[in-house]
Amino acid sequence: MRAIWRSQTYQLKREASIYIIWAVLMSVCVCIILFSTKPWGTEAGVTYTVSYAWTMAGDCQAPIAMFFALITSILVMGMDYANQTINYDLLAGYERKTVFFGRALLTILITVSGAALIMLLAPLPLAAAGGFGDSLPLWNYGIRTLVFLLLVLRITCEGIFIMVVTRKWTSAYITVALLVLMEETMDGPPKNELIPANTAGAALFQFAGWSSLHLNGEIITEYDATLPIDTLLLSAGLSILMASLFLAMAAFFFSEDDF
Amino acid sequence: MITDDIGLWAVCTLLALLMFYIVKTIDFSIRLHYRLGFAIPFILVLWFTATAGFEISLMGIYTGSLILVFCFFLKDKKKMYRILLAGLVCIAITPVIALHYKDYRITHYTDEFQAGFESMKEHYILTDYKQIDFDALYAEYLPRFEAADDSRSFPQAYAAWTDFCLAFFDGHVYVTAGTSEEAIRLNRDTYYKSQVGADYGFSLVTLSDGRTVFANVEPNGEAYDLGIRNGLELTSFDGVDIQTAKAHTKPIPAVGDSGNVSFYQSLMVTASGSSHADLTFIDARGTEQAITVTGTSDNYNRYRQTLDLLQHNNEDTNLSYKMISDDTALLSLNSMLVEGDITYEHAEATNESYSGMKALLQEQLQNMKEDGAHKLILDMRGNGGGYLDMIPVIASLFTDSEVFVASNAAYNEQTKRYEPVQTVYTSAENIWGNGEIVILVNSNTASAAEIFVHTMMQLPNVTVMGFTKTCGSAMMVSGMELSNVNLYFSGGMTLDETGEVLIDADASRISMMTPDIIIPFDEDAFHAVFENGEDYVLDYAVSYLEHMH
Structure with missing residues (x-):
């Protein structure tokens, strides 16, 4: 596996598309945060702080990080299908499990670290405008983000499964697009359930918040920083279960597939 | 919602049955992708739960779909049949369980009330000023939310929320329900329709000399035929003298000042009536008359007309x-x-x-x-x-x-x-x-x-x-989004030039600002x-x- 890992790492370090995707999504995230908070505005003092942006994570950073995980997992896992190098590894005598997990674990590492960087770095430009503020403590955001990264792990494993089954980027992305389209056609707004990945992300960043509009137009929003322990534990458990399931299905499929 | 659940159950059952056929006819060593059929019910459950939400009584479908996934990994067809059968049974018996589960798709209005109540208790800015007894309010209103849970009635829960808010005597304490202006208005109007009683063919208003008189009398209606005219004085309604009847009305539509409440109190007297209400009034000749009037439909249109004329x-x-x-x-x-x-x-x-x-x-x-x-x-x-x-x-x-x-x-x-x-x-x-x-x-x-x-x-x-x-409401408003309603309350203090609470009424229920001329x-x-x-x-x-x- 180490040899597989090294060869994959060598290849991926020089793969510009991953960096470009990350940079584009990171830029989109930063823009959304900035346009939502408008730190350049002249209206009376809405609090443009990093911790305020943390409270927006469920609507901003989290969906973008999940999107990054899904796209990148398919991209990274599918690279060797595209250029057929996967066959060379198999012909070289490596076991299918070794070949699969060598790629899968690296894919997981890339997506989880990329998502973590989006979650942590995207709100930072607001530090120049309003500082860190005190809307939400760092430890609170940190714990929620850690559990969220397990969700990213799950999404990555789902992407790996889709890629292993379809074996082509276009097929994999079309499948993902169809699944998203199916979700959009459902009646009613999404509930913050932990079972589907897209709403589980928002559920992790729910706060009992309230706002007060003060005389000079300043909107002070206070957030209940209590950690929903039940939600976090359930989310973590479900994420690990689903990740294991999809990874196992993908590994089985890969081991039985005809190359 | 029930139809969505039935749809999910039907699709999962059909897929499981289809997989029986596929297991029988397909060689999975060649047609590997057909194994995905075992995973599709599970993926459907993941997708479906996004909007329908998790429901404990559907655990059969959730468990069955998860069991089917195990077939994905098997190579022995006999084992596949057994596990497929186990999964199918779990899915198939789900409707039986759901139908007998009393909390099926129940919306927990009680939980929502408790969440909103706890937040208000902590953050309502005028608790001491208005001498609000939160414990008493909790004891009074919790049973109403429990009743709403039992009858699964959102209008009941919304009415409980609105009445709870009225108890604060603060125009900045209120709830809205709905995601659009139209929906908010609809829910609010539904509440008012349930509160304003039956239409007896007239409204009641209070004059500045204290008399309660008929207003907006329906021309050629039953009440009109019985001698009721605009401006005649009502002395009792449904067996209760008018002052007592007014004292038992809700502070609708005005809240925040007791004088404002008194001004509109008569409008709500007819809300206490039944299908036939006995009343006494002073006729045009000054003689007290006793009649019985029939209540037809709801009073909302007449109530609104009278209110619009007054306001x-x-x-x-x-x-x-x-x-x-x-x-x-x-x-x-x-x-x-x-x-x-x-x-x-x-x-x-x-x-x-x-x-x-x-x-x-x-x-x-x-x-x-x-x-x-x-x-x-x-x-x-x-x-x-x-x-x-x-x-x-x-x-x-x-x-x-x-x-x-x-x-x-x-x-x-x-x-x-x-x-x-x-x-x-x-x-x-x-x-x-x-x-x-x-x-x-x-x-x-x-x-x-x-x-x-x-x-x-x-x-x-x-x-x-x-x-x-x-x-009579000048405090800064805070709001919180709950599952079915948005709750708003006074969350920021506003003071006048003397450092006292600006405008809002204290426990006396008299607001602090009086127009130069009433x-x-x-x-x-x-x-x-x-x-x-x-x-x-x-x-x-x-x-x-x-x-x-």
Whole structure:
């Protein structure tokens, strides 16, 4: 596996598309945060702080990080299908499990670290405008983000499964697009359930918040920083279960597939 | 929701049955992708739960779909059949379990109430000032939410929420339900329809001398045929003397001042009635009569008509004016939102927008003066408030010195008092000059609007008048989003120039701001409003201004 890992790492370090995707999504995230908070505005003092942006994570950073995980997992896992190098590894005598997990674990590492960087770095430009503020403590955001990264792990494993089954980027992305389209056609707004990945992300960043509009137009929003322990534990458990399931299905499929 | 669940069950069952056929006919070593059929029910469950939500009684479908996934990994077809069968059985028996599960798709209104209650208990800013007993409120209203859970009735839960909010006697404590203005209005109207009782063919209003009289009598209706006419006095309703009947009504539509509540109390008397109500009244000859009237349909339309006549909310275009005499202009200020936008969407609160609104108002004032106006009637009836930072912008156009607007405050742990942290004053631009200004208000003049009125009342050339006081709610509003409703309550303290709570009523339920003139709703006013359809308050203001000089 180490040899597989090294060869994959060598290849991926020089793969510009991953960096470009990350940079584009990171830029989109930063823009959304900035346009939502408008730190350049002249209206009376809405609090443009990093911790305020943390409270927006469920609507901003989290969906973008999940999107990054899904796209990148398919991209990274599918690279060797595209250029057929996967066959060379198999012909070289490596076991299918070794070949699969060598790629899968690296894919997981890339997506989880990329998502973590989006979650942590995207709100930072607001530090120049309003500082860190005190809307939400760092430890609170940190714990929620850690559990969220397990969700990213799950999404990555789902992407790996889709890629292993379809074996082509276009097929994999079309499948993902169809699944998203199916979700959009459902009646009613999404509930913050932990079972589907897209709403589980928002559920992790729910706060009992309230706002007060003060005389000079300043909107002070206070957030209940209590950690929903039940939600976090359930989310973590479900994420690990689903990740294991999809990874196992993908590994089985890969081991039985005809190359 | 039930149909969605049935759909999910049907699809999962059919897929499981299909997989039986596929296992029998397909060689999975060649057709590997057919194994995906085992995973599809599970993926459907993941997708479906996004909007339908998790439901414990559907665990059969969730478990069955998960069991089917295990078939994905098997190579022995016999084992596949067994596990497939186990999964199919789990899925198939789900409807039986769901039908017998009493909490199937139950919405937990009680949990929602508890969440909102806990937040209010911690953050409601006027608890001590109004002497709110939260424990008593909890004991009183929790059973109503439990009843709503039992009957799975959202209207019941919404009514419980609204009545809970009324108990605070604060116009800034309220709930909304719905994701659009239309839905919010629909839910609110449904509540009012359930509260205003049956239509007996008349409304009731209270005159300034204390008498309760008939108003808005349906011509040629049963009540009319029995001798009831506009202006005749009612003495008892449904066996209860009228004063007692009024005392037991809800503080609808006005809350925030006991005088305002009294003004509208009679409107709600008929809510206590049954399908046939016995009543006594003084007829046109002065003789007491006893009759029985029949209640038909709901009273909401008549209630609204009567209320609209009493309140006469200003519905002209915001910041528009017209000359009502050679020297008097009538300016509409029915919203503290930018450019008359009376939706509740958060307008862009930028200096540019304020400049635009301010420029428009300056222009209007200049035009009025050019048209010969040196007296102004500012109609703020129905102005429900909006952005507080509009107050100094508007008021500055009428003041030639810095006038106190309000202070927002923070709690000082040492002095155990709320103390000002920011105080706002008008600037001194006085475009209008020193001409007389009359401001018209009613019980719907609320929030930022009544803080504006409070500011203007400090000017020597301003007189405020109306049938009632303003709403009586000047605190900063906080809100929280719950599962089915949005709950709003006073969450930020506003103080007057003496450091006391601004405007809001304390435990006495008397708001702290009284208009200069409370126009008596006497017989003249009654006849003008209900017989002639006149705007009596406006006419009173015009007459007042004419007598000024």
